[in-house]
Each structure stands twice: as structure tokens, then as C-alpha cells.
Amino acid sequence: xxxxxxKIIWLLGLCTFLLTGNVHAQKYIQVVNSSATDRNxxxxxxxAKFSKHFNQxxxxxxxxxxxxxxxxxxxxxxxxxxxNVLLLVHLAPYAKLKLLVSDKTAPHPAPKTFARYVPxxxxxxxxxxxxxxxxxxxxxxxxxxxxxQGMDVWAKRTSQLIINEWYKTGDYHKDHGEGLDYYxxxxxxxxxxxxxxxxxxxxxxxxxxxxxxxxxxxxxxxxKLDFDPEEVEGQRIVFSKxxxxxxxxxxxxxxxxxxxxxxxxxxxxxxxxxxxxxxPLLSVAKKPFSLTYWxxxxxxxxxxxxxVIIPKAEVRYLSDRKEQSLLITHVRNHQEFxxxxxxxxxxxxxxxxxxxxxxxxxxxxxxxxxxLSIKLK
Numbered sequence: 455x456x457x458x459x460x461k462i463i464w465l466l467g468l469c470t471f472l473l474t475g476n477v478h479a480q481k482y483i484q485v486v487n488s489s490a491t492d493r494n495x496x497x498x499x500x501x502a503k504f505s506k507h508f509n510q511x512x513x514x515x516x517x518x519x520x521x522x523x524x525x526x527x528x529x530x531x532x533x534x535x536x537x538n539v540l541l542l543v544h545l546a547p548y549a550k551l552k553l554l555v556s557d558k559t560a561p562h563p564a565p566k567t568f569a570r571y572v573p574x575x576x577x578x579x580x581x582x583x584x585x586x587x588x589x590x591x592x593x594x595x596x597x598x599x600x601x602x603q604g605m606d607v608w609a610k611r612t613s614q615l616i617i618n619e620w621y622k623t624g625d626y627h628k629d630h631g632e633g634l635d636y637y638x639x640x641x642x643x644x645x646x647x648x649x650x651x652x653x654x655x656x657x658x659x660x661x662x663x664x665x666x667x668x669x670x671x672x673x674x675x676x677x678k679l680d681f682d683p684e685e686v687e688g689q690r691i692v693f694s695k696x697x698x699x700x701x702x703x704x705x706x707x708x709x710x711x712x713x714x715x716x717x718x719x720x721x722x723x724x725x726x727x728x729x730x731x732x733x734p735l736l737s738v739a740k741k742p743f744s745l746t747y748w749x750x751x752x753x754x755x756x757x758x759x760x761x762v763i764i765p766k767a768e769v770r771y772l773s774d775r776k777e778q779s780l781l782i783t784h785v786r787n788h789q790e791f792x793x794x795x796x797x798x799x800x801x802x803x804x805x806x807x808x809x810x811x812x813x814x815x816x817x818x819x820x821x822x823x824x825x826l827s828i829k830l831k
Contacts, residue, residue: 481508483516483553486827487545491817494544496673496700497828501528501536507830508555512536515560516553524553525563525673532668532678540673542566542701545826566701567675568615571665575621579665581675583699584613586797588645588706590679591661603658604644604725608635609758609799629755633799636755642778643725646762646795648695648710651723651782652687659684659693673701689716693785705763705796705818712785719784724793726760727778735808736779739816742823743769745781746815748808756801759811763794763819794818 487493505511516524524543528536542563545551569581577592587608595601608626610616610633620626626635641658643649650657662679669676676698683692696709714720726747728734735748742765749758762781770782785791798805798814805811 481555482831483541483555484827484829484831485543485545485551485553486829487547487549487551488827489820489824490547491820492544492546493821493826494702495542495821495826496702497541497543497826498529498538499541499828499830501539503830504539510555510557513557513559515556515558516541517556519552519554523560526560527563527669527671527673529669529674529676531676532666542673543826563672565615565672566613567671567673567699568617569667569670569675569677569699570617572621577661579662579677579679580617580621581677581697581699582608582610582615582617583675583701583703584615585702585704585802586610586799587617588699590647593661593663596661602639602641602644603649604639604642604647604727605795606635606639607637607645607758607760607797609633609637609756609797609801611799611802629801633801634755636752637758638729639727640777642727643723643780644727645760645797646706646708646724646726646793648708649723649725650684650686650691651721651780652689655687656723656725656780657686662695668696675699689714689720691715691720693720703796704798704814705761705794708793708795710785710791710793711788712791713787717787719786721782721784723772723780723782724762724764724795725778725780726762728776736773737808737812738771739812739819742766742819743781744815744819745771745779746808746812747779748811756799758800759798759805759808759814761796761811761815763815763822765792765794765822767791767793794822 527540529538531537567583572578576594578589580589589606612632663682664680667677678696680694691714693712698707712720737746744763746761751757767783772780800806
């Protein structure tokens with residue numbers, strides 16, 4: 455190779471380096487999937503560790519070894535400064551992923567999660583991702599003839615965000631190609647909400663009173679719902695729910711915080727609404743505890759599967775209730791209690807029967823047991 459050709463190659467390399475940004479070639483993020491399952495999920499890295507390791511501020515881009523941009527979000531958890539760097543990654547079974555960080559400004563990823571307060575519909579609070587949508591009912595609905603108690607789920611067969619449009623038109627009880635709201639909550643806990651269970655009696659809480667959106671996409675949405683203090687069977691209880699939904703997931707992560715002025719812990723019930731059928735397709739599993747339900751078809755609206763997962767708690771299952779199945783456990787004062795709830799709709803094309811829904815729940819449980827390994831190198 456002559457000297458001129460060597461100069462050309464060197465200049466081409468320099469140009470590529472300058473165009474793609476100052477890639478920290480000596481340092482990288484390694485993500486390892488040690489499981490036998492395909493993983494498509496949001497991972498979290500401490501922003502303090504990330505910025506120190508890469509000597510990086512809040513403007514950066516993350517790419518794989520093929521120069522594909524990895525969508526990211528700075529999670530602030532309700533504050534002004536970043537707390538975590540969130541990355542949406544895909545790994546095949548037993549695969550490793552090497553991610554490079556550059557100073558280049560990353561393109562803003564398309565929003566895949568969203569939440570908002572809905573004052574125009576009796577103080578609803580609604581949230582969604584590219585798979586499903588959910589809502590909790592607000593104070594303005596209390597006492598009305600159409601009042602409902604638990605968590606509602608909306609069936610979607612589009613990856614687009616639909617909450618704003620559906621509320622705008624008000625025509626979301628019919629499927630116009632994107633999905634619909636046909637799930638019936640009524641006087642139940644719906645798709646995995648929580649109530650008090652004191653003296654072997656289920657008591658619904660009042661609807662939430664205040665909300666705070668901690669992060670609102672594009673990859674993860676997290677919000678907190680606060681409830682007024684309540685007197686239940688002589689016990690004064692204050693509690694809140696923090697709900698998190700990631701892009702691509704069928705499951706919410708729900709964190710409960712209780713303060714009981716009378717006892718050191720509060721008995722609670724987490725419930726799934728049942729339909730009028732002789733042999734409901736309900737399935738209980740353990741390690742960790744989960745309850746899945748494949749509902750009967752409703753008219754031409756298809757079938758919904760609903761599930762609850764409780765990773766770390768002693769649970770008692772009550773299946774003899776007419777309107778709903780209940781999972782009974784306790785929340786200790788001022789200690790976070792975490793559980794997961796979710797759903798799948800057969801018309802979305804990913805889960806078509808009870809067996810596949812149970813497999814989906816068990817797969818998610820296995821991912822909770824075997825998180826992806828993340829290292830800064």
C-alpha cells in the first residue's frame with residue numbers, strides 16, 4: 455500500500471469518527487441475557503454511575519455495534535435531575551449486547567407510554583403503553599349510579615397511543631379498528647386492584663384524591679395516586695399507590711405504601727373480577743404466586759386474559775367469591791409492597807387462548823427472577 459492510499463484511509467476514518475460523535479470506544483455497556491427466553495424490555499442504569507463512567511452529561515446517544523440507535527429516557531422520578539438512564543433493548547436467548555455511548559444528540563424516540571388526569575370524565579386517571587391502556591376512577595364518580603370500584607383495562611390492537619383520541623370522541627365502547635373498552639369493573643376490584651380485607655370482610659377504598667406524574671414516557675411512565683385517610687373497622691389507614699408501565703409490557707408494577715395508626719400491618723385483598731360462568735378458567739401458580747384468568751368471550755369483542763403476580767408475600771387465595779377471586783395478604787407499615795397486574799386481548803394477535811396467557815404470565819415471572827445483567831465496562 456502506498457503512502458497516498460494510507461492517507462486516504464486515515465482521513466476516511468477521521469471523518470467517520472467526527473460525523474458519528476466522540477464514541478467512548480474504551481468504555482461500553484454490556485447487557486447479558488442468561489435466560490432461555492427472548493427479552494425485549496426497558497433496563498435501568500444509575501445516572502450518577504453512567505455519567506461518571508462515561509464522563510457524560512445529559513446529552514448523549516447510545517448505539518449497538520452496528521450503529522443502531524438504542525432508544526433511551528432519563529428517568530427523574532418526579533424530580534428535576536436525572537436519576538436513571540432507561541434503555542429499550544432486545545436480546546435473544548443467552549445473548550450479549552455491547553452498547554457504545556457518544557456525545558452525539560440522540561433522536562427523540564417515539565412515545566410508547568403515556569398517562570394523564572382526565573377531568574372531563576369524572577376525574578379518571580388513565581395510562582397506556584403500546585400494548586394496553588388502563589384507568590382508575592376519581593372522586594367525581596363517587597355516588598353516581600355508574601360508579602365503579604377497581605382498575606379498568608382497555609383492549610388495544612394498535613401500538614399507537616389512543617387515550618387522548620378516545621376520550622376526545624367518547625366513542626371507545628365500539629371497536630373501530632384500534633380496540634375498545636368493554637371490560638366490566640362494576641363493584642369489584644376489576645383487573646387487579648386492591649381493597650382492605652379486615653375482619654374477613656372486603657371493603658373498597660374511596661377513589662384516589664391526588665395524583666403526581668413522576669415520569670411520562672417515552673419508554674416508561676410512572677405516577678403516584680394518593681388516597682384520603684380512611685376509617686375501616688376501627689382502624690385509621692393512609693395509603694398510596696405508585697404505578698409504573700414500561701414500553702412493550704403487558705404488566706404494571708404497583709407499589710403500595712400503607713400507614714395504619716392502629717396496627718403494624720394492614721390486611722389487603724387484591725382481586726380479579728369474575729364473570730357469570732360455571733367453570734371459570736382461573737389458574738393459581740407459585741414461585742412467585744400468581745393468579746390468571748381467561749375470561750369468557752363477550753359478544754363480538756373477543757376475550758381478555760387478566761393476571762396478578764405477587765413476588766414476595768404470603769398469600770391466601772379465596773376462590774369462592776361470586777363476583778371476584780381474591781388474594782389475601784398483609785402490608786406492613788411504611789414498607790413498600792410490590793405486585794404486578796396485567797392483561798392481554800386475543801384480538802391483539804399475540805395471545806389467543808388460556809394456555810398462551812398462562813405461558814405469558816409464567817414467562818414474565820421468569821424474567822422477574824432472572825433480570826438482565828448490566829455492567830459498565
